Each structure stands twice: as C-alpha cells, then as structure tokens.
Amino acid sequence: MIDYPRRGGPTVLRILLGAQLRRLREARGISTEQAGYEIRGSHSKISRMELGRVGFKERDVADLLTLYGVSDPAERAPLLELAKEANTPGWWHRYGDVLPSWFEVYLGLEEAASLLRTYELQFVPGLLQTEDYARAVVRLGFSEASEEEVERRVQVRTTRQKRFVAPGAPTLWAVLDEAVVRRPLGGRDVMRRQIQHLIEMSELPNVTLQIVPFGAGGHAAAGGPFTILRFAEPGLSDVVYLEQLTSALYLDKPTDVDTYMRAMNNLCITAARPDDTGRQLSRILSEL
Secondary structure, eight states: OOOOOSSSHHHHHHHHHHHHHHHHHHHTTOOHHHHHHHTTSOHHHHHHHHTTOSOOOHHHHHHHHHHTTOOOHHHHHHHHHHHHHTTSOOGGGGGTTTSOHHHHHHHHHHHHOSEEEEEESSSOOGGGOOHHHHHHHHHHHOTTOOHHHHHHHHHHHHHHHHGGGSTTOOEEEEEEEHHHHHSOTTOHHHHHHHHHHHHHHHTSTTEEEEEEOGGGOOOTTTTOOEEEEEOSSTTOOOEEEEEOSSOEEEEOOHHHHHHHHHHHHHHHHHSOOGGGHHHHHHHHHHHO
C-alpha cells in the first residue's frame, strides 16, 4: 500500500502513515470525532496522528484500520509494520540532551529530503560549516554551554553533513547573503578555512552555492532565513522550515510553500550566478 523511505527516521514514517490513515478515514466518510472515540481518544489526537506529530500505538492503528474497513491481512500488515518502524528512534535521538524536540522533527525531514533549498543572511548553513566555524556558532548561541555540550552539538552538524558527500547524496542549493561570508565569525583563521571549505563544497555536483552581493539592494526574502525541503516520495509534500530562537515553524500548505518558493526563485535571480561563486569567494578570501 505504501512505498515508504527507509531513511528519515520516525518523523517521515509518521507523516506517511498519518496521511494514509487520513485518506482511509475520509474515503469512509468517518469524522475525526468518531475515529477518536474508537481509540479512546479525542478528535485532536486523530488530527495529530494524521499530521504525523505524535507516535503511533500499534493497537490504535489496528483499531482504526478495522473501523475504516481494512480487514484484508495483506493490506493491514504493511501499515502495522509502518506503525512499528515509526517508533524506531533516529540517529539524532542519541543527542536528545542537547537537541530541542522541535529541531528533531527537522532532522527527520532533512534526512529524507531529496532536495534542500536554503537561504541564510547571518551564518553559513549548518550543512556547510567547518567544525571550527560550527564551534564558534554554538558558543555564540549557547554562551554558558560546557565544552562537552559544545562538542556534542558540533557532532550533530558533522553527522548531518556526511549524507551530502556520500553516494546518492541529495541536492543542496544554498543562497547566502554576502554578509555571511564577510562576517569573521570565530576569527580570521577560522573564517579563512570556512570560505575555503565553501569553495570546495561548491564544486560538488550536488551542491549549488550562490551569493547575494551587497550591491543587489533589497529583495523579497529580506525577512529572514528559511529552508524548503522537497521529497522524492509522492506521499510527502514540500515543507518550509523557519527556525526561531526557541521554536520553529513547519509550513506545508501549498499557498505558503508557493510564496516561499517564489521568494527563493527571486533570490536565485538576484544573486550572482553559481559559476561565479568560486571567484567571489576567492576574492573575499584574499582580502582576509
């Protein structure tokens, strides 16, 4: 019934299972209130399940499948197996002591994405940071963190990066405001190594890097950084990720996604061409 990805951890599996349960419920004309009553819960619990925002109990899934008229064992088995796998922790759960729950959701989506388009105006994106630069960013945001905590946060970033240089790597398209590569975060030597790393990463076939020069003036995405995640699986819609200091927003309504997609496309037009990125960064490197 579902061809679901084996990577992405519980986040993606919950979203896929929730979407399938919603389709089954709507096909039978059953309300969320009726479904909630069947599993001794509320309509809001059904809504959270269908959005993939909570874990699944196999008993609840079995009861809902019965309510929705799915009685064939051959049809029930894949969904019950999916419910079991949706509760399997992802690699990032080892870092639960330093990761907020709202960011764990993002890591699950990032792990399953086939394309990430990101815009940054203050920091180099985490997927492109060197270890020294990452330490400087972590210390800036968590000034009271112990050295052990800093290193664990850096480890999360380096683990995320491994997928983008491995066989079958997803595509990363990053647009950076020029201020990102001009601000000497961590000091001159750290920044020099970071810019050299950006030059090397921009040469990878799955990485596109563009810089919006100061001379470009204002643009549609001046409000702040954002990331658009796209998935190869047809059961997953695009998601826009907006990170805040103590939480994050995940937008998947088509109207919201379209607005951010237009802003991203406009940014790519405003920014210097990708084939000029290496020269831009080399020039900045020579000035440090």
